[in-house]
Amino acid sequence: MKKFHPKLFLILFMFWLLLTLNLEISNIIGGLLVSFIVTYLSFGILYSEKGFEFTFPGVFTIIKYFFILIFEIYISAIDLIKSIIKNEYNPSIIELKLNIKDPLLITLVANSITLTPGTITVDKNANHLTVIYIRADKDKKVEKNIRHKFERIFKTKD
Structure with a gap:
């Protein structure tokens, strides 16, 4: 039996209202309906x-990530x-295990890799990424940069 998650529903509905900035009754009903369907599914x-x-x-992690991403x-x-x-x-193609x-x-x-010019993530399988880089990756420079700039931000203590 499927459960309904009211917190997710509220987050989605508030996001709908922020994106549309429209408080007409038809928009509110549409937002409620779409939020309900997405939450349920x-x-x-x-x-x-x-x-x-x-x-x-x-x-603070998201703010730090945002500034590092823009800089990169x-x-x-x-x-x-x-x-x-x-x-x-x-x-070149780089195989990366996060x-x-x-x-x-x-x-x-x-x-983040795809948003950074010169690199594209073409495949994601669990925590393995396949990345295309515009140049040959000498000394695994791109892999080190990805680990140092992006992965390190989200690394949690296990």
Whole structure:
């Protein structure tokens, strides 16, 4: 039997209202309906009888992550422009096994890699990521950078 998670329902509905910024009755009813359906269908994926299937990072962790991500996007964009101008690109595939186990955090790291110019996450299998990098990864520089910049932010004490 599927359970209903009221906390998730409220989060989704508040997010709906923030995104639409529309307090007309039709929008409120639509938001309630969509939030209910998504909450109901998310049982076993986002939450179970025990609660959420993943842990939410703390507010300070998210703020730190946001600033590091923005910084890395700009640094990588400048580096990519230099590589293109100098004609120094030779795409390579990097296999990376993350030390974090939480699927939400692994997805955040994978999306961070894709958002950073010059790298794309093409596959995610549990905590294994396959990444395409615009240049040859000498001395595992990209892997070290991913671990140091992104994975380290979300590393939890086991």
